Amino acid sequence: MSDSEWKDQAEMYEQKADGQQFLSFLLDDEEYGVDILRVQELRGWTPVTHVPDMPSYLKGVLNLRGAIIPVVDLRERFGLASVEYGPTTVVIVIKVDSGTCERVMGIIVDAVAETYTLSADEIQPPPQMGGAINTEYILGLVAQGEKMIVLMDIDELMNSDELAIEPSTGTDG
Amino acid sequence: MSIDLSQFIATFLEESYEGLEIMESSLLTLDSADEETINTIFRAAHSIKGGAGTFGFSEVADFTHIVETLLDELRSGVQQTTPELINLLLESVDCIKMLLEAAQDGPEADQDQINQVTRRLNSALGSETEASSTETVTTSQNEVSADTGKQAWEIDFVPDAGLLRSGHEPAFMFEALADLGELDVTAITKPVPKITKIQPEELYLSWRLTLFSDCTEDDIREIFEWVEDECKLIVTQTTLASEIPVTSAVTQGWRVQFKPHMSLLETGNEPSFMFEALAELGDVEIGCDIESLSDFDAFDPEKLYLSWTLRLQSECLFDEVQEVFEWVEDECDLEITAIEKAAEISAPETKPEKLAPASNAEETSAPATQNESVQASSASTPAPDQKTKPEPVKPAASSPAKATPKKAAAESSSIRVDTDKIDALINRVGELVITQAMLGQVGEELAEIAAGSEVERLQAGLEQLERNTRDLQEDVMRVRMLPISFVFNRFPRLVHDVSGKLGKKVELVITGEQTEIDKTVMEKIGDPMVHLIRNSLDHGLESPEERVAAGKPEMGRVELDAYHQGGFIIIDITDDGRGLNTEKIFQKALENGLVTADQQLTDNEINELIFKPGFSTADAVSDLSGRGVGMDVVRRNIESLGGHVRVKSEPGHGSTFSVSLPLTLAILDGQLIRVHEETYIIPLVSIVETILADQEAMSSIAGENKLLHFRDEYIPLINLRSLFKLPLDENQENSLIAIVENGGQKVGLIVDELHGQQQVVIKSLEVNFKRIEGFAGATILGDGSVALILDIAGLMQRGLDHETASTAKKRSGQLRDEDNQQGAVA
Numbered sequence: 001m002s003d004s005e006w007k008d009q010a011e012m013y014e015q016k017a018d019g020q021q022f023l024s025f026l027l028d029d030e031e032y033g034v035d036i037l038r039v040q041e042l043r044g045w046t047p048v049t050h051v052p053d054m055p056s057y058l059k060g061v062l063n064l065r066g067a068i069i070p071v072v073d074l075r076e077r078f079g080l081a082s083v084e085y086g087p088t089t090v091v092i093v094i095k096v097d098s099g100t101c102e103r104v105m106g107i108i109v110d111a112v113a114e115t116y117t118l119s120a121d122e123i124q125p126p127p128q129m130g131g132a133i134n135t136e137y138i139l140g141l142v143a144q145g146e147k148m149i150v151l152m153d154i155d156e157l158m159n160s161d162e163l164a165i166e167p168s169t170g171t172d173g
Numbered sequence: 174m175s176i177d178l179s180q181f182i183a184t185f186l187e188e189s190y191e192g193l194e195i196m197e198s199s200l201l202t203l204d205s206a207d208e209e210t211i212n213t214i215f216r217a218a219h220s221i222k223g224g225a226g227t228f229g230f231s232e233v234a235d236f237t238h239i240v241e242t243l244l245d246e247l248r249s250g251v252q253q254t255t256p257e258l259i260n261l262l263l264e265s266v267d268c269i270k271m272l273l274e275a276a277q278d279g280p281e282a283d284q285d286q287i288n289q290v291t292r293r294l295n296s297a298l299g300s301e302t303e304a305s306s307t308e309t310v311t312t313s314q315n316e317v318s319a320d321t322g323k324q325a326w327e328i329d330f331v332p333d334a335g336l337l338r339s340g341h342e343p344a345f346m347f348e349a350l351a352d353l354g355e356l357d358v359t360a361i362t363k364p365v366p367k368i369t370k371i372q373p374e375e376l377y378l379s380w381r382l383t384l385f386s387d388c389t390e391d392d393i394r395e396i397f398e399w400v401e402d403e404c405k406l407i408v409t410q411t412t413l414a415s416e417i418p419v420t421s422a423v424t425q426g427w428r429v430q431f432k433p434h435m436s437l438l439e440t441g442n443e444p445s446f447m448f449e450a451l452a453e454l455g456d457v458e459i460g461c462d463i464e465s466l467s468d469f470d471a472f473d474p475e476k477l478y479l480s481w482t483l484r485l486q487s488e489c490l491f492d493e494v495q496e497v498f499e500w501v502e503d504e505c506d507l508e509i510t511a512i513e514k515a516a517e518i519s520a521p522e523t524k525p526e527k528l529a530p531a532s533n534a535e536e537t538s539a540p541a542t543q544n545e546s547v548q549a550s551s552a553s554t555p556a557p558d559q560k561t562k563p564e565p566v567k568p569a570a571s572s573p574a575k576a577t578p579k580k581a582a583a584e585s586s587s588i589r590v591d592t593d594k595i596d597a598l599i600n601r602v603g604e605l606v607i608t609q610a611m612l613g614q615v616g617e618e619l620a621e622i623a624a625g626s627e628v629e630r631l632q633a634g635l636e637q638l639e640r641n642t643r644d645l646q647e648d649v650m651r652v653r654m655l656p657i658s659f660v661f662n663r664f665p666r667l668v669h670d671v672s673g674k675l676g677k678k679v680e681l682v683i684t685g686e687q688t689e690i691d692k693t694v695m696e697k698i699g700d701p702m703v704h705l706i707r708n709s710l711d712h713g714l715e716s717p718e719e720r721v722a723a724g725k726p727e728m729g730r731v732e733l734d735a736y737h738q739g740g741f742i743i744i745d746i747t748d749d750g751r752g753l754n755t756e757k758i759f760q761k762a763l764e765n766g767l768v769t770a771d772q773q774l775t776d777n778e779i780n781e782l783i784f785k786p787g788f789s790t791a792d793a794v795s796d797l798s799g800r801g802v803g804m805d806v807v808r809r810n811i812e813s814l815g816g817h818v819r820v821k822s823e824p825g826h827g828s829t830f831s832v833s834l835p836l837t838l839a840i841l842d843g844q845l846i847r848v849h850e851e852t853y854i855i856p857l858v859s860i861v862e863t864i865l866a867d868q869e870a871m872s873s874i875a876g877e878n879k880l881l882h883f884r885d886e887y888i889p890l891i892n893l894r895s896l897f898k899l900p901l902d903e904n905q906e907n908s909l910i911a912i913v914e915n916g917g918q919k920v921g922l923i924v925d926e927l928h929g930q931q932q933v934v935i936k937s938l939e940v941n942f943k944r945i946e947g948f949a950g951a952t953i954l955g956d957g958s959v960a961l962i963l964d965i966a967g968l969m970q971r972g973l974d975h976e977t978a979s980t981a982k983k984r985s986g987q988l989r990d991e992d993n994q995q996g997a998v999a
């Protein structure tokens with residue numbers, strides 16, 4: 001699906017349901033959410049091909065039916081303690097808007113939790129806080145009963161640091 | 174009836190650009206007054222004008238009209254072709270291109286330039302035509318028709334009986350037709366019944382009309398637009414051209430001059446087999462030339478002394494004839510020329526009554542001065558004027574400016590397909606290859622643990638699958654291949670312009686332009702090629718005076734040759750100029766600090782220096798080259814495509830730049846290697862050799878093994894483990910080293926293990942990730958896992974520190990000195 005088609009559909013969906021759906025996942029017992037329309041698919045963990053000389057959170061690249069996609073360990077990205085990958089370890093394949101193009105990437109999370117439909121007024125702006133997770137990557141916070149869910153801004157997160165597309169040199173396409 | 178024209182605009186533009194290319198290439202060959210070439214140019218211009226008018230690009234139409242008028246004067250002999258006129262027309266081609274680009278939301282056209290060219294075009298034209306240039310396209314077409322008047326239309330108009338009842342009046346339509354040109358009306362009264370049976374409201378007549386006009390079929394049909402449902406209308410073209418419309422384009426046969434080299438038989442080729450193959454295409458007459466047959470004493474039974482002239486009666490394509498001789502191309506002089514029907518039959522079998530009205534029209538409408546030449550032309554060439562064919566003239570089918578055989582070759586049917594679709598297909602086939610490889614692996618594993626006829630059948634099936642997939646992949650790859658003439662075609666113009674600017678006389682000889690190359694590679698090779706050719710013209714060739722002084726012909730020669738070699742296409746750019754001046758190059762390199770004075774370099778090594786950044790030997794920086802940003806960029810661009818560029822030079826006799834490029838960027842032959850736990854792929858073309866080296870062969874700098882003593886040089890080593898920041902293997906005694914080369918520099922890569930060699934489909938890392946220095950991309954292996962493909966140039970940049978490189982150079986130099994000394998002693 002192209003970017004514009006995708007946006008159209010997103011808008012349509014919003015109008016219909018009067019809210020946005022989020023998929024939540026677990027990282028070290030904390031719950032995070034991503035816009036469900038950005039999720040392309042869920043995969044079990046399979047070994048990836050290591051790419052030399054990359055930060056440790058960049059686990060490598062994966063063959064997704066012929067496309068080669070990078071896979072990021074979100075625990076390591078956020079500086080949480082890394083764990084052994086097990087049967088519940090999930091790779092969420094997401095579509096990232098990178099300005100000039102849409103890239104498909106994988107994020108490794110401990111487990112997938114639930115889906116939520118949230119209206120705009122339920123989402124609170126992120127507070128200023130220090131720590132591993134830069135507030136730039138946070139879309140907002142949502143309280144669901146006892147729990148608090150951190151909604152991630154996937155585009156900000158997946159275009160940061162080593163994941164950024166380098167300015168093209170123009171010598172080669 | 175309204176048609177949305179906008180959907181055709183893209184096609185129109187595409188065809189117009191092709192038309193412009195034809196105009197340009199034809200203009201460049203138009204040094205002698207060749208009528209057929211002028212006609213080609215005229216037709217191309219006419220199609221552009223017509224299309225531009227239809228789509229409302231009035232600026233293009235108006236401008237092209239002036240060009241067309243001038244061309245018409247050339248054609249009719251009112252004006253003579255002069256170099257100035259050709260230059261003016263070439264500039265006009267540029268202007269039309271600019272206007273088309275502007276029409277296509279491109280940059281605004283340079284109005285000053287267009288006005289200036291328009292002025293010059295108008296002044297080149299007579300004052301009479303100048304006035305007409307301001308008129309609209311449609312009226313101008315009438316005028317052209319009056320000038321040439323060779324075109325006629327036959328219209329069979331059979332109205333329904335009820336035509337009059339719906340208020341139509343044939344006489345009005347005939348009047349409208351008469352406005353287009355001279356009209357001959359014949360009523361067919363046969364169906365008229367007896368007078369007692371006539372219904373006054375019914376129409377019993379039908380008509381046959383002959384219209385002498387330059388108009389298009391559409392113009393005629395427009396007149397009948399209101400009655401098209403109530404009549405039968407047949408419009409046919411009945412000029413001389415229509416009498417033998419196809420024969421001029423479709424060849425009737427081929428004359429093949431086949432002069433094999435004497436060594437032909439030694440390579441196992443047998444001429445008679447080829448003749449048999451030719452006979453399959455049609456009737457063959459064989460004439461044998463025994464002139465070069467030697468005396469019996471000197472006769473060598475293994476040599477071939479004969480040559481042949483064959484006449485093939487067949488409507489086959491040029492390519493089909495050439496294919497027969499494919500295997501011996503390099504071992505013979507082969508000349509294939511078309512025999513056209515017109516040439517075969519001495520007088521065209523035109524019916525005199527058709528001829529008569531046409532020449533009548535000439536007499537009545539053509540100015541007296543043109544009369545003679547026009548008649549002469551209609552008699553000598555069967556189809557001098559196809560410009561008013563109802564369909565827009567397809568540029569592909571009308572390029573007789575080139576050798577006649579190509580005309581037939583270009584006629585092979587083709588379709589335009591979006592490259593995205595082809596790429597998708599290639600990707601899909603790539604997937605198939607991977608799946609097939611996986612199945613093959615499973616099959617082999619199965620054969621190891623089980624036996625029986627089923628397993629054997631499975632294996633046989635898998636083998637067949639493999640063959641078919643490979644074939645399929647090759648076929649699909651070929652879809653993307655285009656003849657390199659698409660790149661070469663722009664060079665005659667370049668050479669024409671540049672040599673004019675430099676005041677040099679240059680002949681450009683192009684061979685092998687049918688060699689095919691991947692479209693992507695082709696798109697990227699244009700600029701480096703332009704640079705190399707400019708370089709040959711500017712630096713390579715001497716001025717005419719210098720050449721004469723050196724005992725060479727005044728006319729310099731630049732040869733462009735393309736051919737296949739292995740999985741590569743090689744393009745040689747050869748000039749017969751002064752060659753590279755090694756002394757001057759060395760001096761310049763010294764000034765620029767690229768070398769040190771004590772360095773001993775071979776001539777070849779010195780020549781290689783011109784590819785270093787910041788290097789130029791031109792005494793004066795010219796408009797063309799010599800800014801010192803040239804050869805290094807050329808080399809970089811070519812290497813980024815996975816190719817090489819080399820230079821050979823012979824002082825005083827010229828130089829040759831040899832560019833080798835992979836046929837495609839989509840697949841490559843790779844050597845699979847293991848480093849630590851991962852598999853990587855080294856492009857096989859970069860590998861010079863793989864060796865197992867013991868510690869003694871490696872010398873260290875700062876405690877690390879960094880240099881390999883290999884043959885007569887020291888090669889810097891890159892340990893891939895340390896470069897990739899992987900744990901080092903401490904207890905290894907011998908190192909497996911893949912010696913790779915890039916840009917004339919060798920480097921040894923220390924790897925853990927060598928696996929097989931395999932053709933791999935290159936996948937970009939950039940699509941979903943980004944460009945990673947040192948990697949050209951990735952591929953998917955048979956087991957579905959991803960392997961990264963090493964980019965040797967990038968690795969060298971990343972892994973080679975300056976110190977190691979310079980030490981390697983110094984020690985290699987010492988080594989060579991020692992050799993030299995030893996040689997001197999011995």
